Amino acid sequence: MTTYTICVFTENTIGILNKITTVLTRRRINIESLTVSETERKGISRFTIVIHHESREAVEKLVRQIRKVVEVLAVFGYLNDDIAYNEIALFKISTPIGAKPIDIETINKVYKAWVVYWHLTYVIIQKTGTEEEIFEFFDYIKPHEILEFVRSGRVAVSKSPQTLVDYLPEAEWEYYQ
């Protein structure tokens, strides 16, 4: 199985999420993660969809099927090497009185993670990185008792110097200032 990241640029309309996910679900392709937000261009959303698939050909077909959705402006399929990508994870770690203290220096310097909230009996640590890096930290912090763990979907940008404007140069985009 290979991991593919599919970036979809769409008009920001009600129901577009359903229209895109339907293309995947009817082909029995599971979505490993999905992140959506507005781009630097007003009214244009960017979907970052991560899937695992054994066939590059099938993923290429999928990309073309997603492109058929009327509100979709552009779709790109990437392998991990083609993109810079990250996820964000939050760990709520138990810190009861008398327990082994957490090693903040290691967390900061080795794992590049940060405590974002302190409580008397727990802390919340934020870790950004790839899935592997997040789970490496997961293994490290596990002995301290993880009360809650949440991981976002992947966000990714292409390493190519081209931008969406290069693919859709005719558009008169309105940018955020």
Add this chain to the structure above:
Amino acid sequence: MEFNENQTAAIAAPKPAVSVEKPELINGSHALIRSLIAEGIETIFGYPGGAIMPVYDAIYDYQTEIEHILVRHEQGAAHAAEGYARVSGKTGVCLVTSGPGATNLVTGIADAIIDSTPMVCIVGQVASHLLGTDAFQETDVIGITVPITKWNYQVTRADEIPEIIAKAFYIAGSGRPGPVLIDITKNAQQELMSKAFSYKKCETLISYRPRIAPKQDQVEAAAKLINEAKRPFVFFGHGVQIAGAEKELLQFIEKTDVPAASTLLGLSCVSVDHPNYVGWLGMHGNYGTNVLTNQCDVVIAIGMRFDDRVTGDVSRYAKQAKIIHIEIDPAEIDKIIKADAPVVGDAKRALEMLLPLVKENNHEAWRAEFKKYDVIEDEKITQPELAPTTEKIKMAEVIRQLSDKTKGEAVVLADVGQHQMMTARYYQFKKPGSFITSGGLGTMGYALPAAFGAKVGAPDREVVAFIGDGCFQMTIQELGTIAQKGLPVKIIILNNNFLGMVRQWQQLFHQKRYSFVELQNPDFITIAKGFGIDGHTCASRDNLNESLDKLLASDKPYLLEVLVEKEENVFPMVPTGACVADIRLA
């Protein structure tokens, strides 16, 4: 007084120095009908109900401009719109209420998407403030139809209507056509627009740009393959008819002298008596076309999508051939069969660009090979079907006689099943745009409503629908629509008291275990008469000629029931999963 944003704006706006005439403000329902008229729509197929009542109230004022045909079930509206669109090339329109009205359209919408039929479905919806409350007759029709529409949209304000309707027609009718659904809340139908009505047809969208003209280098690559080919073979499909490319297709096959075969929905694009026409492809297609698919050196696929009923086992399909795929939908390229030379664009434009690049050629010897197979097929299948020695009438002889009497020029509809395949095989299509059937979805019950839709779309042509006894009972109520409008549709029921195709499969692949396929049928003629439609039953070969004459002589709708052989099979046949070259003759 009701307080709303518009009134706030009006209060806040400075008073004009001089009084100006106020623009006429119309409500959303009138805006909808005026938009349809501006779009050139003359006919709507529909069924009223609570959530679409304001629109129906508006239609009452526009009866001289727009005709509304009241169907008996919303599924009938969808199929009628499809039949209308398929024969006229225009976009079909249906109008229904929310909830069950909308869900009853679903089969027709699914049918239209897979057969690339342009259709705009306008659906009433509960008022905006009730959305998501499980209000009476509320259904998430937008959610339901996402996978089966080319585009759908929910309108919640009257002001949106002209622009959205323009967008709907542009999307439905351009590129690869398909169904569009517009859901309009009741408040949007009722409220006044905030400004004077104006309508501008949509001609471009930022996110939707169908490629009509193919790229020159793609066409050149295709031409090179065609010019070098020794045994080229054209497969033409529905895309040729949609593009109106019949003339260009003829010019192409005549100049290159390439044999040409049709998919089910491509039938009638080329006359059956054209010397380059070699027959029909696929599961129940012709012997030679299927076998020689695996012997040609270049396939020139035009406006077809390599449906599984055409290809059989893809791992053993035309492996020896280079594939040229001319197709407007880029997602179809390489979807089933890898193309060596893809040409993305409209079939008409592609052929226009190809014509000057292809050389005149002579493939007489290659074409003659098809004839050898035709002789075998004719002897083993066609002649026994057309000149049977059995007592009971065969479907093929009914279809062929009707074909002869109409000189192959009628608009012919077939429902789904054995009679459909028999119609495709035995009607001798001479004129483009003459065959309408549910190809992709295989929708039983399609033909009766599609037939009256087709008659509305082509009032000057003879319209004949071949329908099986099972199919007929799925939309039998549309006899009421036909009778009320007095549409002179000719209906031929080929009655074998069976769900014939299922029975055939049970016979061939399930050891003759005829599981729930035998029908106890009603007296169809009495039912037709109950609706005010004349008809009679033909039970003997001796009366067939006279029966067909009577059917065609009528200037009113007419139902002819023909009692046909009970256990007849359609051959040739490529069983599911088999290779096209392994086509069975018995």
